[in-house]
Each structure stands twice: as C-alpha cells, then as structure tokens.
Amino acid sequence: MRRNLSIYLLFALSVAGGAADLSFRNDVLPILARAGCAAGSCHAKAGGQNGFQLSIFAYDPASDYREIVHGARGRRVFPAAPDESLLLLKATQSMDHEGGRRIEPGSDFHRVLREWIAQGLPWAATNEVSLTRIEVSPGTGRYGRGAELELKVTAHYSDDSTRDVTRLAEYRSNDEAMAIVDHDGRVTLGGQSGEGVIIVRYMDQVGNARVTVPGERRLPDSAYAGLPIRNEIDKLVYARHRELGLLASGECSDSEFLRRASLDAVGKLPTPEVARDYLLDFSADKRAKLIDELLADPDWADHWAVKFGDLIRPNTQRVGVKPVYLLDGWLRRRLRENVPYDALVKELLTASGSTHQYGPVAFFRDKREPATAGAFVSRIFLGVRLDCAQCHHHPSEKWGQDDYYRFAAFFGSMKRKGQGISAPISGEPEYWWWEPGGTVRHPVTDEVMPPRPLDGVAVEIPTEKDPRSVLIDWMLTPDNPFFAKAIVNRVWGEFFGVGIVEPVDDFRESNPPSNDTLLDWLARDFVENGYDLKHLMRRILRSNVYGLSSMPNETNAADRRNNARSLRRRLPAEVMADAVASFTGTPEKWDGLPPGARAVQTWNTRMSSTFLDTFGRPDFSAECPCERDPAPTIVQSLHLMNSDELQSRLSAADGRAAALAAGDAGPEEIVRQIYLAAYARPPTVDELRVASGAFSGDGVSRQGAIEDIMWALINSAEFVFNH
16 A cells, blocks of 8 residues: 555656656645544544644645644754654654554654655646546446445646555545545455445545445346336336345335325325225226326325425524415416426525515525525525535535535525514515625635636626526536436435435435446436426326335345335325324314314414424424424324323214214124225225224213224324335
8 A cells, every 4th residue: 555655656756766746736745634633522522632734625725734833833844854843743643642543653644744844845836737526446336245446546737647645545435334444545345235335535625436236136137027017117117136135125005005105195184985995906007097086186286295395494583474485386386287397496585575475585585695595495405505615615525615605696686675584474575686795705814706606617697687697507407417317316215214315415426326327317307307396206106116005024024215015105294184083074263274274284384383393394494494304202102192282172072983983884784884995905805803892892982982992093004104
C-alpha cells in the first residue's frame, strides 16, 4: 500500500531533488483530514480544541488556511525552520499533544507537510487544479463470504490529471455485519448474504463501492424460468434476485390481493359484497379489472391527499387555519382531476397571491426564508437532503454550503406584505409575489450566491424572469437526475413498505438504490407517460411482484430491500380509523366535516382524535407535521383491547353487529359475513367452528356473541396489518 502514496507524492513533491509547487487545498488538507485533525471529535468540533479550530470535513479551506498560517500570531508554522513548527511537533507528538501521534515522523505525510512549510506556506500551486470527482474501484462486485479485497481511490482533477489517493481517503461501511473496512481501504466481508456499501470520502467528494454476497446455494436458471412476468418491473426485479440468490415467494391469494390493493390504492376495506363477488369471479383478468376500478374510485384522491399532505401541509398553529384549509382543498381538487404531477408541483412552487384566496401560497407563508424553501424543495421534490450543508459540508455527500445557498437563491426574490404569522387564526391575509432584486448571501464569505441547480451550472436569469420558473424548467427536463426518480421512489415505498432508495427522501452516493435499473426504468416510464400518477400506480399494481405472498421462503426470509416477498405493514392512522368505521358500520364524527366523512378527509392534524394520535398521525405541535412512525406499539394494542369508544361502536344500535343480530342469518353465515368484512375472505373450517361456538355460550346473547367475534378480529394482526 506504500505504492499508492508514492504515486501521490509524484504530484506533491519531487523527493529526489527540487520541490514541486504544493497547494494547501490539494496537498495539505487531505493529509490533515486523513490524520483526523478535521474530525468532529478533534479540532473541527464546535469551538475547536485548545484554541485551534478547523472546519469539519475541511469544507472551508480558506478558513482553515487562515487558522493554520495566521492564527495564534502565526506561531503554528515557521517557514524559516520548518521542523520547529507546532503543526509538525504536535502532530508527530514530538511535543505533548492531547490528541496523540497523528503523523509518524519521517513518513510521507510528514515530508509533504514539512516541504509545504519550507516553500513559504503557499495557498495554491502554479496553475492550480480543482478536484472534480473520485473514482472507487472495484465499484461493484460479487464475492464469497469472508472474502477480502482492496479498494483503490482515484482523484480526478479539472485538467484531466489523476492521483491515487487510496491512503488519503476515509472509509466507512454502511453495514458492518456485511463488510468491515480498515483505514487503507481493505475490505473484509462478513458471513451473511446480501449487499453492503463502502462509503468513501476524499475531501469534498464522495464515492462508494457496492459488494454483493449471494446466497450460498446458487439457484439454477430453471428456478426463475416459470415466474410470471406481467410487465418490465417483474423482469428487472427478478434479474436482481438472480444476482443475490433470492427467489420470489409465490403469489398471494385473491382475498389477500383484494384487501391489499384496496387499502394501498384507496385506503379502505372492500365491503363483504365486493369481496364475495371478487372471490367468485374466475376470469383471468380479474386483478387487472380490480386495479382499474380502484384507480377510478373517487376515494383515491382523498387517500393520496393525506400522503402528499404529510409532505407539504404546514402547521395551522404556525401558518393559520384558513391557508392550510385552502391548500388542502387545492391538493384534493388537483388529485381528483388527476393533474399530471409535474403540473401540480409547478403550480405549487410558482404560486403568488393571497394566503386567504389561493391555497398554494401557504407554502411560501410557511417556508418564509429562501434557505428554508430551498432545503424543503430539495428534500420533498428531489429526494436530496441538503440540511447538513446549511452549516458545513454534508458528512456523507458532496453537497456543501455553496450548493445549499445557490439553490436557495432561486427563492431569494420573493416579496411579501400584509399580516405576518400570528397563529393560530391569522385573521388577515398575507400576499406573496416575485419581484426582481432579491439576493441570497453566503453566511461565511458574504458573497452573493447566483442561483444554481443541484449538480448543475449557475444559470443566467433575465431580470424580468421569475427564478422559480427557471428552477422548474430544470426540474422538469426529462433527464433530470432527481425529480422523476424522487416521486416514483416515494410511490414505490408506499406500495411496498420500503423504497428502492431508503429512506425515500435520502438520495446520495452513500445510499445507493437497491435496484438502479428498476428506478431508472420507472422514472423514464413516468416521464414518457406524462407524469401521470395513476399510470405509475397501475404499472406497480399490475406487476407480479406487487402480488407476491408475504410468506417467506428459505432464500428471502432475511431480505427486506429487494421485493422478493410482500412486507407486512401496519395500516396508517387514517386508514385504520376508516377500517374500524367500515367494519363496525359506525362512521366516525369529525369536527367541521359532514356526517359520514372518512378520516382521510380530515385536513389538518389538530382535529381532535385520540384514535388517530394513538395510531401515529403526525404530531401537530411540530413545525412541519409530516413525520409518521409506522411501527406498531403497545399503546395501540391496549387501545384496541380496552377502548370504551370502540366497545360503544361495536354495540351501537345502528352498527353492523346490531344489524346482523336482527337478521335471519344463522351463526355460520354471520361468521362468514364478519370475516369477509374484516379480512376479505371466508373463515377457515377451524375459524368457523370456533367462532360459531361463541353463540352457544351460557348466558350469551346473539348480539353479544357477534360483538365478541368482531372485537377479536379487530384485535388480530390480520386486521391491523396489510399483508
């Protein structure tokens, strides 16, 4: 491994005689970063260490240069006698150093630093080049359990030159059970199958290496030959399964598919009548017909308005009741009209007008500062989290403060007048519009930041043109690397419980997709079909992969990322509330909504409901009430078992139990109807026997037996989960 640094030294200095020009940015900072001096636990932590502070991840080279060369009255470096410089004495522990020895005396690192000091501490070399990217090799590979490999990291510069920087890079494994990596890029794989990612950082660039360990048993081609392929999704998912040694579970039953698709697409249980008709339909295209019916259901818009509302809906306590109400109404109308997603986003992000007349203006009332608006748009609509870059370089991505504030500059010319935020009622409107003349400045350099898209070049925007429209034009170019992928990944995550990129809003080099080709194809197909959300959902729902059973086999039991089986998912709060209302036959009452309204029609998170709070709707007290926890909890189980409100709904005079008790059906037929209402399937022989026996208990009334059966089914995992 010494060879790697020797190659680097050919660019840093000529050891044999005569020194090459050295650069602080390209030659000195990489060594300090590798030595750990710029780590958050050392001189880059808040306040620095013993009066010496560097920027974390060396994100601000100019500041670091000033600190080293001019800080502490210039006593850290001594060009007249380089060996007496504190920078070297401390790092080599020739002088007492709390951080210990960071650089070995006489090492290549030591010689580069000494030569830089001797050259007079140059900031830049003659014809200074800039780092453009890094390349990690091997980038991908399949290996056996316990295998070892060595990574090579090559830095590419603006003059097309390269350097081997393997020993200067930093390495981190995203899953140490899959792979362990040492400081020099040597990787040792663990003893399990799957995929791991080695994250590599060199200065402000990030790369990765993906290592795949297939299952020990290589499946023959015949294992995949008979798998149903209904569209391109299946082909791409099965190809990934071949690479990993996975085999998809079998298809789910018709009742499972009916319940799963109904809950996922429109957020409601199928009625017993719908379930019975579907199960008695033996046509080959029954699933395709069901999907078309679900996507044409008027309830589709309300169900998906909750999901999109989680992303863009402000807190009424911050923005006011009326703006949030108008925004929610606008979103539901646009979804009912099936407005293309690109048009919906464009209308939202270019909105102007009164917060009391036009719903989308509530976005700017909430995201009032350019930096806040930029970070929000990046995360929600591009899947890129820029928040870390507000203060320093992103720890696991290439984004820095320049990227953050250049992107924010697209919103720097927004103007406003009228009543500002005065929660919660905001009785007067506020007006927002674009007008030339606004600027966004870098918080460190005070430089005016020109608008620049992510991964793009700064754009010249005519004075008379709204920068927001320029941003939208960039977002909607067919080859945009973020926009279409971000939304198809979100929708995929809703249907499968895990995104192709997970978390769904965290696209970065160090968090690669589980299936690159699938994500690329979905995004391309979405764009080619006019950004039609229903078309995207129809593609997903019609795939064989969506209809897989949740029962694992020996190849996929431990896998959660590659869609080899359906993952069981707890019902979201609103869907669960509507499921209970549908099953018991007693609609919930919502303040301000008409009788019979569903939970998915609630338009803010402050509407009173112990049930929704228990089952994980967003916290209304948060500034952005958008976070949900999908995990089941003990509180949820206790609520279902002990809720007086639930018991009153089971025993309601106008509920399902009372209607069944008053009818002429016998115990077995009643049990069949209850099972169809809860699970979209008839009971098994054993379930029918046990449930029917509830009617013959001592002192049990007909309605009491029905209520007991319904209570038991509501408290089952089969009811609470979509599977």
